[in-house]
Each structure stands twice: as structure tokens, then as C-alpha cells.
Amino acid sequence: MQKDSIGVFDSGVGGLTVLKSLIELLPDENFIYFGDIARLPYGTKSDQTIKRYGFQDASFLIEKGVKLIVVACNTVSSVALESLQENFDIPIIGVIEPAAKVAVSIADKSLGIIGTAATIKSEKYIMLCQKFAQNEGKSLSILQKPTSLLVPFIEDGWKDSNILELVIKEYFKDFIEKVDTLVLGCTHYPIIQDKIQSICGKNIKIINSANAVAYEVKRTLEKNKIENIVKNKKNRDVRLYVSDFNDTVFYLTELILGNKYPLKKIELVDIFGSSSK
Numbered sequence: 001m002q003k004d005s006i007g008v009f010d011s012g013v014g015g016l017t018v019l020k021s022l023i024e025l026l027p028d029e030n031f032i033y034f035g036d037i038a039r040l041p042y043g044t045k046s047d048q049t050i051k052r053y054g055f056q057d058a059s060f061l062i063e064k065g066v067k068l069i070v071v072a073c074n075t076v077s078s079v080a081l082e083s084l085q086e087n088f089d090i091p092i093i094g095v096i097e098p099a100a101k102v103a104v105s106i107a108d109k110s111l112g113i114i115g116t117a118a119t120i121k122s123e124k125y126i127m128l129c130q131k132f133a134q135n136e137g138k139s140l141s142i143l144q145k146p147t148s149l150l151v152p153f154i155e156d157g158w159k160d161s162n163i164l165e166l167v168i169k170e171y172f173k174d175f176i177e178k179v180d181t182l183v184l185g186c187t188h189y190p191i192i193q194d195k196i197q198s199i200c201g202k203n204i205k206i207i208n209s210a211n212a213v214a215y216e217v218k219r220t221l222e223k224n225k226i227e228n229i230v231k232n233k234k235n236r237d238v239r240l241y242v243s244d245f246n247d248t249v250f251y252l253t254e255l256i257l258g259n260k261y262p263l264k265k266i267e268l269v270d271i272f273g274s275s276s277k
């Protein structure tokens, strides 16, 4: 058991976009990532189910002895972050607040948020953006839109297809011209950020939460004095666990992380049965 790792979980491997930023910003830290491929997508499930899944995912990482958990999944961060923070006594960081802070500071007059159905229904982004805008004395119009079809397109390897382009254009009709800044409120969307940018045009500023979250994790490690102070870059450990394998796991892992990082072989775990070690 590794006691000094940072745990990261997501409903699938899309959260590797967050892991990548963490690996780059925190070169001396070890990481354990869990992707719940077997139960993906979370974004179309009820709040009750998302809370239950989030609790099980966090419990798996706690059993592994992690010192801090990053909830890379926007859906779990929107619906279940507070209940996770109440249930576990290590720092638990979601992706919504760091992204909302950056978005509000960057937006001029109008902010748009896209995410899964559950993320948008929770209105978590809207509430936090309004709070931060008020703190900054900034007047912003804030709009949001569920864009549920984007995840399955990316999962199925259709990220470069014309059909995906049409779907994005349809979602953005009567929406994108009303915003100057767009928050990618889902783990998968950074994978198609270039496509989204080319459809929106270069005048729209796009916020991808991964870097903002990594800085928040760095601050939290320092504040709690739990950062790894031993220079560890060469020997560090990055472990990936999934609850199921399919071709997407390998395709997206390679697409997001490439071959640059010291990854161990992806391991299959059963977090639902007795073999959840």
C-alpha cells in the first residue's frame, strides 16, 4: 500500500486530462487513478446513484491509503462533493470551484457552461460563478447547456468526425454567440478542445478546469503540509485502476497521456465485490 499518493477518480478515463495536469505540476508526487469504466456514464444517472458511486470510488482510493482525493469527474463534483467531504477525513477537491474561479476572473460580460445533464441540472457552476462574480463586483450573464452527446462520440473514437462537428454546432446554435467565455464542464471535453475552439471562433475564451484544479491541489498540499518533499521525479509511481476494460480505455489513455509518463500497467479491480483491494 502506498501511503503518500494522491488519489484521483473519474467515471472513466476522461479524468486523465486532470491527472496529466497534476503529474506535470507536481513532479514529486505519486498518483493512484481510478476510472469506473464499468458504470460510465455517470452524467445521465440520478443524484442518488451518482452519490453512491462517488462514495464507492473514494472508498477504494482511501483503502489504497491516499492522502488527498481529487474528484476529476464534473458530474460527481457537482452532485456529491459535499457529502464526500463530510464522509471522509482527508482533503477532497472537486473540479467545479477552481474552474468557476478562473472562468469568472477571465470572462468579460458573459459566461457559458457546458456539461453532462446531471452537472447542468445541479446548477453548481452557475451558483459558484454567481458567488465569485459577486465577490469580484463583476456583473456577468451566465448561461448553461447540457451537451450529453459529446461523451459517447469521444468514447466511440468519433472525435474527428463531421457528425460530431454538426452536433456541436447544433448545441451552440443560439448559445455560443451570447457568451465571451466558455467553461468545458466535463472531463472529456478537453480532448476535443481544438474542435470546439474552431467552431466557436478564436474570440471565445475556453476554460479547461484541469490546470486550475492542479494549482488548487498544490495549495492544499502545502497548506496541510502533506506535500512530498523528497525529490521523487525519477522514481515516482503513477498507477491506473479501472473497473472494466474496453478498447476505449487504451485508446483514450494513450491519446491523453501519450508515452511520456511513468505509468504502471492498467489494472482491473472489482470495487463492487469482495476483491476491492
Ligand code: DGL
Residues within 6 Å of the ligand: 010, 011, 012, 014, 015, 040, 041, 042, 043, 044, 072, 073, 074, 075, 076, 115, 116, 119, 151, 185, 186, 187, 188
Ligand atoms: N466524467 C464525466 C464528467 O466529467 C463525464 C462522463 C460521464 O457522464 O460519466 O462529468
